Amino acid sequence: MQAKPLHTFPTHIPHPIRQISVQQKSLSSPIISRAISISVPDTRIAIPAPPSIDIDDSITAFWDYQFLFVSQRYETTQPINLRIVDGSIPADFPSGTYYLTGPGLFADDHGSTVHPLDGHGYLRAFTIDNVTKKVKYMAKYIKTEAQVEEHDPKTNTWKFTHRGPFSILKGGRKVGNTKVMKNVANTSVLRWGEKLLCMWEGGDPYEIESRTLDTIGRYNMMDxxxxxxxxxxxxxxxxxxxxxxxxxxxxxxxxxxxxxxxxxxxxxxxxxxxxxxxxxxxxxxxxxxxxxxxxxxxxxxxxxxxxxxxxxxxxxxxxxxxxxxxxxxxxxxxxxxxxxxxxxxxxxxxxxxxxxxxxxxxxxxxxx
Structure with a gap:
């Protein structure tokens, strides 16, 4: 049962009583004013202060989202030390390398934009040393056949030629462009049998040299x-x-x-x-x-x-x-x-x- 507030109002509201001015004779003795103090209970309600918002955190979160689908134009070909900005590496954290691949390029230099699932694979490596408490970082594009065709290393410019299964190129032809499937090796990383492989949802994986992140080439798992x-x-x-x-x-x-x-x-x-x-x-x-x-x-x-x-x-x-x-x-x-x-x-x-x-x-x- 839901409780409802109940208000009782009087049936008759009396008019305010007017004070009648009465002329009184002035008394000879002066009136002495005295201060009277009484205790009044404190009926104020304590309102909790609103939670403080770290402006820096909100700004950082905003820009993190803005850069979520920004193309990565540059590689980190040599390991660099990352600076720890918060916290520390746990004492029992295992030393090793964490590999992560994902789409790294979404727009070329000719006005075309592709779906994130068709973005070229961008492989990152985080090498954690729990003895020295250092973390090294590297990042390289996976040199797939499509990446080599669409990227000019001399000018560091891109021109998409493959449509990909999810994308539409600017000014792309509906008829005649047979470059549909675009193996970008951007979905998952597999370390198995002394091999490091970057997988894609629809083709052979690409084998990577684990130390330098150089692309070795396609690996035919199905043989x-x-x-x-x-x-x-x-x-x-x-x-x-x-x-x-x-x-x-x-x-x-x-x-x-x-x-x-x-x-x-x-x-x-x-x-x-x-x-x-x-x-x-x-x-x-x-x-x-x-x-x-x-x-x-x-x-x-x-x-x-x-x-x-x-x-x-x-x-x-x-x-x-x-x-x-x-x-x-x-x-x-x-x-x-x-x-x-x-x-x-x-x-x-x-x-x-x-x-x-x-x-x-x-x-x-x-x-x-």
Missing amino acids: GCDLEGYDKKYDGDIWEVAANLLKPLLYGVFKMPPRRLLSHYKVDSRRSRLLTVSCNAEDMLLPRSNFIFSEYDSNFKLVQKQEFKIPDHMMIHDWAFTDTHYIIFANRIKLDVLGKVFCKAILVILIYNYYNNIISIYYRYTHS
């Missing part, structure tokens, strides 16, 4: 497995026929890899295994999905591979695993190819699907 089934013939399935028609277009004209290695990897620490998942390039345009789960030992030797075919369009972002199963989380999307045929960005063919709410679980047979 030719992406060509398996390329010439395989299927009968009776209309979507397989459509896939065979799309393969020469996607692989030959648009230079897409037959299998797209996703950047979300998992590590089975109990078995010392690296788990990855890949899908077919044509799955983006067909209402079906083909996922291949691969498992590697500590030397990058393939120890297990399983393929699952799903009769639905599932462009997954992340997945999970247990000791016995793989778990796939489907996004609420569906294809709208005809409605988006004249758009420039390739992934606008995907629209929201309210009814798609799928979690697929598949048996994971493991060789111990």
Whole structure:
């Protein structure tokens, strides 16, 4: 029950009493004024003071957000010592190097702006020494094929030539520009089997020299497995026929890899295994999905591979695993190819699907 305030008003409000002036005779004895003091209870309410706001913190937070998507035009090719501005390195903090990749460039020098997911990979390294209590910092762009083509190291200028799956270039052609897929190695970093790899959501990772951050080149984790089934013939399935028609277009004209290695990897620490998942390039345009789960030992030797075919369009972002199963989380999307045929960005063919709410679980047979 909600309590409500109750106010009682008198039914009759009397008029104020007028004071009648009365003439009095002056008395002979003078009137002596005396000061009278009485104690009055303190009825004031203590109002707490508003919390103080550090102006410097608010300004810093504002500018931090403004620079969140500002292009990084320069690299830090040699290690520099970072100055600790607050706090200290914990005594039990392990010494080592923390690697972080992410999009570093969003606008070129010719008026084009790309989506952050299409920004060139900018690799940073924070080397923490808990003995000397120092932190060193380095940063370099990952020299992918697209980065080498779009960046002029002599003038340090950029010109975007690849559309990328999420972006539209200024003045870009709707027809004729086949540079759609843009491997920018900007999604995640993997340290496994004495190798440092920068991953991308749709292609081979790039191997990096861990000490200098120099780019070694593409690393083919699938080792030719992406060509398996390329010439395989299927009968009776209309979507397989459509896939065979799309393969020469996607692989030959648009230079897409037959299998797209996703950047979300998992590590089975109990078995010392690296788990990855890949899908077919044509799955983006067909209402079906083909996922291949691969498992590697500590030397990058393939120890297990399983393929699952799903009769639905599932462009997954992340997945999970247990000791016995793989778990796939489907996004609420569906294809709208005809409605988006004249758009420039390739992934606008995907629209929201309210009814798609799928979690697929598949048996994971493991060789111990």
